[in-house]
Amino acid sequence: DFMAGLENDIKPAYGSKEEDVERYMRNGILMWGSPVEETLKSGSLLVNQVRNSDKTPLVSVLLTGAVGSGKTALATRIAVDSGFPFLKICSPGNLVGFSESAKCQHLKKVFDDAYKSQLSCVVIDDIEKLIEYNPIGPRFSNIVTQAMMVLCKNLPPLGRRLLVIATSSNRDVIHEMGMDKSFDSHIHIKCLSNESEVMHALESLDAFTTEERSSIKRSLSGRKLWVGIKSLIRMVGTAEQAEDNMRVPTFIALLEDEGGMQ
Amino acid sequence: DFMAGLENDIKPAYGSKEEDVERYMRNGILMWGSPVEETLKSGSLLVNQVRNSDKTPLVSVLLTGAVGSGKTALATRIAVDSGFPFLKICSPGNLVGFSESAKCQHLKKVFDDAYKSQLSCVVIDDIEKLIEYNPIGPRFSNIVTQAMMVLCKNLPPLGRRLLVIATSSNRDVIHEMGMDKSFDSHIHIKCLSNESEVMHALESLDAFTTEERSSIKRSLSGRKLWVGIKSLIRMVGTAEQAEDNMRVPTFIALLEDEGGMQ
């Protein structure tokens, strides 16, 4: 159980409350395939670079991936697993109603707090929402964008070390703004892309009966799949409300409707 | 009588006054055809998902449809039928004169209030008006847009469950802004599209005399129709002011003028 381990391992000095952390990984991290393992391993190497290398006291990484691919949960997992004494997750949901300038001050405060700890991890979740990006225009808060970019490259004071993990579902915007130059490395979060990964996830979720899962397996076999773990879990939740004999068809229909299966 | 049922069923903890709810469904919900039934059934399934599924404590649905198709009344109906103890309808009419930032604060307050109840329903009526969308430019309040999008995806605290129902008459704008990614499901509200549905509605409304309705039926038969229930009721209201022998011709003329009949 991931939360049990969590409670024993870390005591964030000034940062996130445990309750928050749990919210961002509500359904845990299912090991549905090798992409999950690779992401966690890459994350772990960067954690070590921050902890060990004298040359680079600051390391920043950007997690990109489709909407619903599990970015927030994975960023949280890496951050929690670092065991760094300071951990803070900046989430747009906590900044609703903040003015642009209040958002900047908030970001600055988070980093200033992080600089007080010898080893810190800051998660900036959902960059597009943080900067209020809207493709019509396009519009966005440039001052929040700039504050974020500068903070992601700002060297901590001598003797302090910092890992920055950011997430985004819009690589194009990140690139057009030149924001990618503000990060040292990039990790792309994959969707589930074959029958075996989906079945693995459904089993881990204990979703559907064994018979239903067999039926689903048959429906999926040989089909192209592309669905994020978060979306998959939501479809399961919807399908489970249908009448007994409609649960599997509803699930399959949702996968097809939302373009997750061809 | 729908209001009678309403009064017995729900006691909104902090939310809408009953008077408000009645205004949004002034002419009730006429069961003029299968689209109405399907919409109410889809709504009911989402209500159950919120109530029952542990995996998805938040479900959001977007109701789209032509101007005057009955979006507001149907959203209100689904919300009221949920029987959730907290019910709040955010309507542009209540926010006239609010600054962009006051609108954000208002939205935040509505959701914060909702989070205090174990089961809540928030209706956001007429997204385009809420975000002050104007096709010239186009112009709109990006900060209200962002606040709305973030709140529609923000997980409630552990142990709380929330249904969000939003309405819009402009699917293109929703799509261009990527706002559709903020909602779990979409329901499209249909217009009345054949003689039988219109006659059904007129009868339920007790509009016109039996002879007049026969005459209308003859005029409509074999014609293509496309008219929202709200618009239809307005045309009835206007036609009824005409002199006796002009009531049916006025009604038919209105249907034709406004593109509802070909």
Next chain:
Amino acid sequence: DFMAGLENDIKPAYGSKEEDVERYMRNGILMWGSPVEETLKSGSLLVNQVRNSDKTPLVSVLLTGAVGSGKTALATRIAVDSGFPFLKICSPGNLVGFSESAKCQHLKKVFDDAYKSQLSCVVIDDIEKLIEYNPIGPRFSNIVTQAMMVLCKNLPPLGRRLLVIATSSNRDVIHEMGMDKSFDSHIHIKCLSNESEVMHALESLDAFTTEERSSIKRSLSGRKLWVGIKSLIRMVGTAEQAEDNMRVPTFIALLEDEGGMQ
């Protein structure tokens, strides 16, 4: 005499002072032809719909027409003739120097006041000026536009009924902004378009001598005409300042110069 009737008929509860009303119809309503009658009749039917129909407690109508066609005077006439106890005319001339947000508050106040009366009529004169529309850009106050659109569709509280009459000389802008969807019906105000209508107006105005009018009649006969009643009255006013033998030629020249005659 229209003002005499006015004084006996209405006692606006909170609304316009009589002096104001007189200003908007300074030269009365001349019955120069059938378009005037039709406009007044359409207006009267909408007044009745508000007064009588339970289904539609709110009716809104947009009067469009060329600059100087008599929109303001006709809207005022319909509003005054309704005899509704509450009558308020929102005119740009009273809002000079108001900030965008003060204009919104003013509009809101007008409607809130209207909601206090069982039967109310609100006239919103010259929408383009109210929203500060400028074709260069184009520029306009979106927040005033939105406030106006929302208020024109906002259902009054249970038991209250409201007629909204708006005027505009720019149908294209109204359409491009989708503002036409905020109104239940449209009435287009015509210009005087033939010799008979112009002669009728001149006689009612008691303008020129009988001989001069004969001379004008001869000049106009067989010519295409297109002139608003307000513009016509102004041309009369100017022509009357010319020396005696120049009055008719000046009048004809003005008609020709301003494109009113071909």
Next chain:
Amino acid sequence: DFMAGLENDIKPAYGSKEEDVERYMRNGILMWGSPVEETLKSGSLLVNQVRNSDKTPLVSVLLTGAVGSGKTALATRIAVDSGFPFLKICSPGNLVGFSESAKCQHLKKVFDDAYKSQLSCVVIDDIEKLIEYNPIGPRFSNIVTQAMMVLCKNLPPLGRRLLVIATSSNRDVIHEMGMDKSFDSHIHIKCLSNESEVMHALESLDAFTTEERSSIKRSLSGRKLWVGIKSLIRMVGTAEQAEDNMRVPTFIALLEDEGGMQ
């Protein structure tokens, strides 16, 4: 002497100080040709319309013309000649450093003051500067533009009469903004366009010696000319600083350089 007449004729109730008026016509009004006479006569007719006609208590006129053609001086002359007890000249030079909104308040105050007098004249000099028009963009103050347009059409209270005279050197902008619809009539101020008009002006100015004027006359004869009276006076002023034998050549060169002669 025009200022002498001025002092006897008018005592502006709340408006311009005499000193101001003199500044706007520093070099008097030279009767250099028929365009000057026609302009003054047209102005005089409008003055009479305001004074005499019951139908049109408000008359507005726009004076357009090239930069330096004498617009400000002629508007001032017409206003002064009206003999109306209230006279106010709104000049951009008096509004430097005013915010957009302060300019609106100032305009409103000017008209409110005018409404207190039975017969008033308001001059709005240099509309483009007042509205801060800049062709790059273009940029301008829309709220000042709107305030001006509304005030120019706003009917004075019953019993009050008002003449509005505005000037502009950019007819295109006026037209593109639809501002021309805010004025009842237009007068175009001409430049001096032939040798006789220029010589008439030079004589009235008592500029150059008789011999020099003969020499100038020879240089100009048969050439196309197009020069505003203000520009002409400036060129005279410059040429007079040259050494004696260079005065005429300098004057001719200036006329040629600035496109005033071909």
Next chain:
Amino acid sequence: DFMAGLENDIKPAYGSKEEDVERYMRNGILMWGSPVEETLKSGSLLVNQVRNSDKTPLVSVLLTGAVGSGKTALATRIAVDSGFPFLKICSPGNLVGFSESAKCQHLKKVFDDAYKSQLSCVVIDDIEKLIEYNPIGPRFSNIVTQAMMVLCKNLPPLGRRLLVIATSSNRDVIHEMGMDKSFDSHIHIKCLSNESEVMHALESLDAFTTEERSSIKRSLSGRKLWVGIKSLIRMVGTAEQAEDNMRVPTFIALLEDEGGMQ
């Protein structure tokens, strides 16, 4: 020595301190060729027009020229040479951090102060910087632009005379904004454009040894040159830091690199 003469000649009533004036002509005015003489003479004629002509109490002149061509120093020279009791130089360097509106107030104050003296000279240095012109957009402060344009044309009170000298290195912008219409005359400041002018300047500066100058002269002869005096002086300053045998080559290289020689 130009500063010596300066101290004896003028005692600016409210304006620039002498120290300032010296900064703007740090390296004096070298008479490197006829363009310098012509500029000073044109300036002197305008000074006389202000001092002598009754018809034109206000004269404004715009000095344009390439970056580094000596505009600021020449404007200062003309202003100082006027001997007018009031002299004020508005320089962007003194307005850093001023808001747009503070800049307008400053300009207004400068002209108001000038109006208090019978004979005044105001220098507005570097218009593009003053109006914060940026070719990307383009962006600029329109309110400062407007304030400047209005003040440059605003007639001083009766009895006061004013010379306005402005400088700019971007004639295109000036023209596109129609700002050229705000000035009575234009003077274009030339760059040094042949070997003889450059050698003249180097000698006056006492730059390089006689042998080095001979060497430079040989290198320049027959080459096209185009370099501003300020740039030339900077190149001398740089070349003088090189090791002895590198001084001439460094100087020639700088001239070539910066496009000053072909």
Next chain:
Amino acid sequence: DFMAGLENDIKPAYGSKEEDVERYMRNGILMWGSPVEETLKSGSLLVNQVRNSDKTPLVSVLLTGAVGSGKTALATRIAVDSGFPFLKICSPGNLVGFSESAKCQHLKKVFDDAYKSQLSCVVIDDIEKLIEYNPIGPRFSNIVTQAMMVLCKNLPPLGRRLLVIATSSNRDVIHEMGMDKSFDSHIHIKCLSNESEVMHALESLDAFTTEERSSIKRSLSGRKLWVGIKSLIRMVGTAEQAEDNMRVPTFIALLEDEGGMQ
């Protein structure tokens, strides 16, 4: 050791704390090839021009180069090596959350402080970040841009001398804004571009074992290289976290992935 020398050499009067200076050159200045020497020598000549030349008390230089090429460290090195008693480094990291106008005030304060010392050096690091440049739009703070441009050209008071060093990774923006005209000279910072330079750097860093370096040397030989020193150091830091046998392949892969090797 460069910091040791630093501590003995300078005592910044009002400016940077030593700790800051160290942060900007965390990994020292490795002499990896002739471009480093040339940059330091050019910087030293400009330092001398400021110190020695009477004609040019202000010298400004712009350092451009790719992201991660070592601009900040080299600017700091030149500034520190000047030994000027006043030294101040303006870094975006210290201005997060500052409003545009606060940034202007800050810049002004820095220069005002510099003007108090006889010999000063101001470093403006990362112009694009300072002016909040975003290529989408593009957007940037024009008032900060203008303040910076004006201050970079503003002559210090008589008797004071100032060296301004600015850095930028976006030459195109600098050029489009005409900001290059605000600097007297330009120095372009090169990336490491051949095997020998990289090996030199790795040896100086004492990175990898001797065997690993031999292996790397073989991999690089004959390949095109283009990598900034900062990026190179980061890649070393990452590679060192890999398991022993993966260190060299990881390093080579990073070089290839980021386009540094072909």
